[in-house]
Amino acid sequence: MKNRLRELRAAKEWSQSDLAERLGVSRQTVNAIETEKYDPSLPLAFKVARLFKLSIEEIFESNGR
Amino acid sequence: MKNKPNLPDEIWLGRKDYSFWTDWKVNGWLFAATIISAMSDIMFPHVVREWPVALRTFIAVMPFLALVLWMRSLAGWIRGMDELHRRITVAATLASVGATFFFVVLWHRLERAGFFQAIFPPARTSEATWDISTVGHIFLLMTLFYFAGYRFFNRRYQ
Numbered sequence: 667m668k669n670r671l672r673e674l675r676a677a678k679e680w681s682q683s684d685l686a687e688r689l690g691v692s693r694q695t696v697n698a699i700e701t702e703k704y705d706p707s708l709p710l711a712f713k714v715a716r717l718f719k720l721s722i723e724e725i726f727e728s729n730g731r
Numbered sequence: 732m733k734n735k736p737n738l739p740d741e742i743w744l745g746r747k748d749y750s751f752w753t754d755w756k757v758n759g760w761l762f763a764a765t766i767i768s769a770m771s772d773i774m775f776p777h778v779v780r781e782w783p784v785a786l787r788t789f790i791a792v793m794p795f796l797a798l799v800l801w802m803r804s805l806a807g808w809i810r811g812m813d814e815l816h817r818r819i820t821v822a823a824t825l826a827s828v829g830a831t832f833f834f835v836v837l838w839h840r841l842e843r844a845g846f847f848q849a850i851f852p853p854a855r856t857s858e859a860t861w862d863i864s865t866v867g868h869i870f871l872l873m874t875l876f877y878f879a880g881y882r883f884f885n886r887r888y889q
Contacts, residue, residue, distance in 0.1 A: 690734045691813035698815055698888040707814050 668727040672700045674718050689713055736813035739820055739881065757808045760801035761870060768794040768866035794866045819884045826880035831872045838863050 675685050675696075682700070686693045689710065698704035706714065706726075715722045740748040742757050755762075771779060771790050779787055809820055838861075841847065847861040863869075 687734060690736060692736055692738055692816060694888065695813050695815040703888050704815055710814060 667702060667705045667729060669699065669702065670725050671696070671714065674720075674725065675700075678718075688717055736816065737808055737811040739812070739816055742808075743878075753808075757804055758801065760797045760804060764794040764797035764801060765867050765870050767797060772865055772867075798866070815888060819881065819888070822884045823877050823880035826884075827873050827877035830876040830880075831869060834872055834876075835863060835869065 671685075675682070680688075682693045682696045686696045689696070690713075691710065695704065695706075699706055711722050711726060715725055718725065737753075738748050740746040741750045742754040743749060744754070767790075771794075775787075775790075779790055782790075809817055809824075812820060842861045863872075
């Protein structure tokens with residue numbers, strides 16, 4: 667699944683560890699999502715969306731379409 | 732509110748995040764089960780065999796009570812992980828349990844077939860057996876397969 671997480675995080679000048687702490691996940695999880703090796707669960711996607719005050723569709727885009 | 736998830740590296744000896752206290756909290760009961768099992772394996776043939784059957788049964792079952800408590804603490808620790816590590820850990824645990832089951836059953840069948848005795852004929856005075864169905868052996872096998880599985884499943888997310 668494509669996403670804008672790295673771009674949004676960079677705009678806030680947060681490190682992966684900063685973002686991980688805000689989301690309550692590990693740095694490896696943030697890295698795996700950014701590199702598109704792992705698709706987050708719906709609750710985590712909502713958490714990301716809420717943190718950046720965007721909708722899920724504005725952050726994540728399905729490859730399947 | 733605790734915002735830091737549990738990390739598998741916290742109980743992986745030698746890793747940067749290793750914590751003896753966390754390891755003890757998670758695996759303390761497994762250690763206890765291994766010690767109880769080893770002690771009773773050593774003492775059963777000579778000492779415990781003379782005791783009343785109720786006591787012998789209690790000693791035989793005791794490691795399993797400790798294992799139930801270990802599984803409880805392990806489940807609690809896995810629940811405290813973030814979703815990626817929970818996924819990797821559950822996959823590695825299932826692989827470890829499956830591989831250990833396969834290995835022990837295969838080993839048992841080879842032993843029953845006389846495979847090991849044919850390759851390594853026992854000394855007449857030796858009491859050693861090829862039995863590996865002790866908690867200590869299974870603990871070692873599960874640990875080995877868990878770390879192999881963890882490395883395998885973790886690699887795809889790095």
